[in-house]
Amino acid sequence: MSPHVTPEFELIARYFNRPARNAVLGVGDDCALVDVANGMDLACSVDTMVAGTHFFPDVDPENLGHKALAVNLSDMAAMGAMPYWALLALTLPAVNHEWLEKFAKGFFDLATEFDVSLIGGDTTRGHLSMTVTIMGEVPAGAALKRSGARAGNDIWVSGTVGDAALAVAHRHGRLVLEADDYHEAVMRLYEPTPRVKLGQALRGLATSAIDISDGLLADLGHICKLSKVAATVELEAIPVSSIGAKHLGSKEGLSAIVAGGDDYELCFTAPTNARESIEELTDVLGVNLTRIGQVEKGSGVKLLDESGRAVAPDARGFDHFPPA
Amino acid sequence: MSPHVTPEFELIARYFNRPARNAVLGVGDDCALVDVANGMDLACSVDTMVAGTHFFPDVDPENLGHKALAVNLSDMAAMGAMPYWALLALTLPAVNHEWLEKFAKGFFDLATEFDVSLIGGDTTRGHLSMTVTIMGEVPAGAALKRSGARAGNDIWVSGTVGDAALAVAHRHGRLVLEADDYHEAVMRLYEPTPRVKLGQALRGLATSAIDISDGLLADLGHICKLSKVAATVELEAIPVSSIGAKHLGSKEGLSAIVAGGDDYELCFTAPTNARESIEELTDVLGVNLTRIGQVEKGSGVKLLDESGRAVAPDARGFDHFPPA
Numbered sequence: 001m002s003p004h005v006t007p008e009f010e011l012i013a014r015y016f017n018r019p020a021r022n023a024v025l026g027v028g029d030d031c032a033l034v035d036v037a038n039g040m041d042l043a044c045s046v047d048t049m050v051a052g053t054h055f056f057p058d059v060d061p062e063n064l065g066h067k068a069l070a071v072n073l074s075d076m077a078a079m080g081a082m083p084y085w086a087l088l089a090l091t092l093p094a095v096n097h098e099w100l101e102k103f104a105k106g107f108f109d110l111a112t113e114f115d116v117s118l119i120g121g122d123t124t125r126g127h128l129s130m131t132v133t134i135m136g137e138v139p140a141g142a143a144l145k146r147s148g149a150r151a152g153n154d155i156w157v158s159g160t161v162g163d164a165a166l167a168v169a170h171r172h173g174r175l176v177l178e179a180d181d182y183h184e185a186v187m188r189l190y191e192p193t194p195r196v197k198l199g200q201a202l203r204g205l206a207t208s209a210i211d212i213s214d215g216l217l218a219d220l221g222h223i224c225k226l227s228k229v230a231a232t233v234e235l236e237a238i239p240v241s242s243i244g245a246k247h248l249g250s251k252e253g254l255s256a257i258v259a260g261g262d263d264y265e266l267c268f269t270a271p272t273n274a275r276e277s278i279e280e281l282t283d284v285l286g287v288n289l290t291r292i293g294q295v296e297k298g299s300g301v302k303l304l305d306e307s308g309r310a311v312a313p314d315a316r317g318f319d320h321f322p323p324a
Numbered sequence: 325m326s327p328h329v330t331p332e333f334e335l336i337a338r339y340f341n342r343p344a345r346n347a348v349l350g351v352g353d354d355c356a357l358v359d360v361a362n363g364m365d366l367a368c369s370v371d372t373m374v375a376g377t378h379f380f381p382d383v384d385p386e387n388l389g390h391k392a393l394a395v396n397l398s399d400m401a402a403m404g405a406m407p408y409w410a411l412l413a414l415t416l417p418a419v420n421h422e423w424l425e426k427f428a429k430g431f432f433d434l435a436t437e438f439d440v441s442l443i444g445g446d447t448t449r450g451h452l453s454m455t456v457t458i459m460g461e462v463p464a465g466a467a468l469k470r471s472g473a474r475a476g477n478d479i480w481v482s483g484t485v486g487d488a489a490l491a492v493a494h495r496h497g498r499l500v501l502e503a504d505d506y507h508e509a510v511m512r513l514y515e516p517t518p519r520v521k522l523g524q525a526l527r528g529l530a531t532s533a534i535d536i537s538d539g540l541l542a543d544l545g546h547i548c549k550l551s552k553v554a555a556t557v558e559l560e561a562i563p564v565s566s567i568g569a570k571h572l573g574s575k576e577g578l579s580a581i582v583a584g585g586d587d588y589e590l591c592f593t594a595p596t597n598a599r600e601s602i603e604e605l606t607d608v609l610g611v612n613l614t615r616i617g618q619v620e621k622g623s624g625v626k627l628l629d630e631s632g633r634a635v636a637p638d639a640r641g642f643d644h645f646p647p648a
Contacts, residue, residue: 024365028550029470030402030534031367033462036360041348043355044443046411046457050450078354087370089413089455119368126374127451131413133370135459138357146353211354226352 015104016118022084023119032119034085040137043081047071051128056171061099063190064130065106070192071213072134073114074264077199078211079145081138083114088121089131114196144202144209149227149269153207153295156278158198158265158287161216162244164189165260166253175252181243192264198289201281202268209268215259217313220267221301227269230298233258236306239290255313258303269295339428344441346408356443358409364461367405371395375452380495385423387514388454389430394516395537396458397438398588401523402535403469405462407438412445413455438520468526468533473551473593477531477619480602482519482589482611485540486568487512489584490577499576505567516588522613525605526592533592539583541637544591545625551593554622557582560630563614579637582627593619 017027024033036042049068051057069086076083088107092100111118116134167185170177177185195211202209208227210219216238224231240248240257247253270278275291282289303311344350348357360366373392375381393410400407412431416424435442440458491509494501501509519535526533532551534543540562548555564572564581571577594602599615606613627635 024464025467025469030399031369031405031458031467033365033367033403033467035464036366038362041357042360042366042459043357044409044411044457044459045355046413046444046446046455048413048415048446048448048455050415050448053449075354079357081355085368087368087457089370089372091372091374091453120370122370122372122455124372124374124453125377126453129415129448129450129453131370131372131446131455133368133411133457134355135366135368140348140359143349143355143357145349209354 015100016088016121018108018118022117026117026119027121032085032087034119034135037137039140041140041143042135043076043079043138043143044133044135045072045075046131046133047075048129048131059190061102062106065103066110066191068130068132069107069110069116070194071264072132073116073194073196074192074211074213076134076136077195078209078266079138079143080199080203080209081136081143082200083116083134083136083196085119085135086111086116087133088118090121091124091126091129093126093128139203142203144199144206144268146208146210146223147226148207149223149229149295150207151229151295151297153269153271154275154291155220155231155233155267155269155293155295156289157216157239157267157292158195158289159263160239160241160244161212161263161265162257162260163241164192164262165215165256166243166247168260168262169252169256175247175250177243185243189262192262194264195266195287197285198266198281198287201285205274205277206268206270209266212263212265212267213261215261216267217258217301217303218261223267223269224299224301228299230296231293231301232296233293233301233303235303235311237290237292239288258313339424340412340442340445342432342442344443346441347443350441350443351445356409356411358443358459361461363464365464365467366459367400367403367462367467368457368459369396369399370455370457371399372453372455383514385426386430389427390434390515392454392456393431393434393440394518395588396456397440397518397520398516398535398537400458400460401519402533402590403462403467404523404527404533405460405467406524407440407458407460407520409443409459410435410440411457412442414445415448415450415453417450417452466527468523468530468592470532470534470547471550472531473547473553473619474531475553475619475621477593477595478599478615479544479555479557479591479593479617479619480613481540481563481591481616482522482613484563484565484568485536485587485589486581486584487565488516488586489539489580490567490571492584492586493576493580499571499574501567509567513586516586518588519590519611521609522590522605522611525609529598529601530592530594533590536587536589536591537585539585540591541582541625541627542585547591547593548623548625552623554620555617555625556620557617557625557627559627559635561614561616563612582637
């Protein structure tokens with residue numbers, strides 16, 4: 001009898017078996033093999049996206065392929081690591097070749113941009129979801145952890161925050177964006193730009209870093225908790241897009257901007273004497289970096305308005321398990 | 325305002341944040357960090373299990389925790405690698421603390437047995453599924469690949485095959501096991517024993533290896549395809565349990581034994597001059613190793629009965645995407 005080549009196996013070969021330039025052994029065996037360079041730690045992370053929970057059912061599969069990898073690259077960025085290898089576990093309700101072709105295009109276009117090789121994976125049948133494992137290298141001892149923030153540090157954020165959450169709020173009917181604004185904002189949701197080069201450039205400058213996936217205040221809260229410090233953020237200083245500027249005045253808009261997630265910008269802390277070096281990165285990397293507040297002794301995150309009064313937005317982060 | 329600690333985060337802390345002895349940085353940051361030793365390649369693999377596709381809805385969560393890790397350890401075994409680190413992406417329809425406690429027990433009992441640390445993960449809401457990424461080390465150049473089988477090699481299999489698939493066939497009503505036999509067979513399905521030590525012992529002895537997840541003939545077919553060889557298997561030689569012996573005579577029983585999967589035994593090839601060394605492993609490791617056939621020139625897998633006639637069992641492997 002002939003060797004039993006399952007359609008599952010053919011699926012991997014057809015859409016996902018690309019040359020893995022950095023790997024000792026790529027897709028097709030029980031494990032993939034890679035060579036981690038001397039003096040480097042292996043950094044790794046995993047993220048799942050589930051249809052209905054993390055994305056709207058009508059999302060373009062190409063956007064989804066991009067995003068599934070982008071959110072993982074963003075984790076590498078937040079550690080200052082260099083992403084090299086990815087594993088893709090894809091659960092599909094059925095084999096839809098048009099869908100797979102578009103998903104693979106979105107995934108590999110971004111992978112190529114960052115020189116990341118897909119070295120393994122698994123395809124299974126079930127409710128649509130995708131789990132990407134990202135692996136890469138960071139010089140031993142140089143990773144940007146969440147636990148390194150110190151009182152007196154500045155708090156910085158890259159790019160602008162809020163557009164992705166504003167698009168979600170619009171889709172949920174919590175606020176209304178103009179049509180052009182929605183189309184612009186939703187691309188921040190669907191095709192976030194992982195700040196990989198910025199993360200690497202911040203090694204030796206930043207004391208801690210995190211990517212903004214749960215929302216600016218929630219993610220800054222994670223830094224505070226692990227660093228055992230407090231943070232004060234000035235609302236006026238938070239960098240928003242021209243779309244965000246239109247909605248900062250409304251309760252729902254403010255909530256999306258400071259507590260909505262999915263922007264995948266970096267929030268990081270650094271000593272005040274690093275200000276000039278960090279500002280120079282704006283020109284070098286072409287990404288705005290803005291000081292939004294200070295790290296202090298204590299615990300918790302405070303948001304202050306221009307008159308110095310505490311603001312308490314409706315601050316649910318993107319929580320998959322809200323209390324019943 | 326207080327730092328925003330999401331219930332998702334608490335879930336990880338409560339059930340899955342154990343000391344990661346081998347890691348530079350474990351659960352709780354954007355990435356985990358590990359130090360891969362000099363001269364070692366990093367081996368990695370990912371496997372997803374979906375409720376309804378890979379396990380019956382009534383399975384004990386403790387069995388499920390065991391199996392989710394076991395199938396990944398089995399991939400490491402098939403490469404001769406030493407598993408050290410795991411990432412767990414868990415998708416749950418709701419937070420059920422009793423379920424989580426049992427799942428974590430099954431997972432960590434096996435992790436402890438093999439000295440594997442859970443160093444990261446993700447929890448999301450959705451249809452029940454779990455994706456485990458396993459990582460470990462193998463001496464550079466020494467991994468057991470699927471592509472190394474050569475004409476003239478013996479074909480070996482560890483333990484006995486078929487019990488797991490017989491339990492599945494019983495549950496699907498395709499054959500009937502006696503009650504005691506079912507209870508014994510189903511534990512092979514639910515709590516397979518990954519052959520990690522065997523895989524490591526086979527480095528330098530075996531020319532290729534694979535773990536039997538799709539079925540003996542299908543998985544041997546994968547070796548043949550990647551090694552560009554053929555295989556002949558003698559039905560009489562295939563090691564079965566006392567349960568398997570009762571069902572080898574029926575069409576459905578034969579199909580389960582040679583084409584059913586989920587046993588997670590190792591199938592491997594080795595030169596004839598390695599026979600004595602391999603037989604010694606049986607005593608050292610306490611696992612039976614049986615020669616079942618020969619590697620030949622050509623392509624495809626042939627199964628022969630005692631009179632040398634080709635047998636063609638209904639040989640669908642465990643295929644998640646059967647042709648429509």
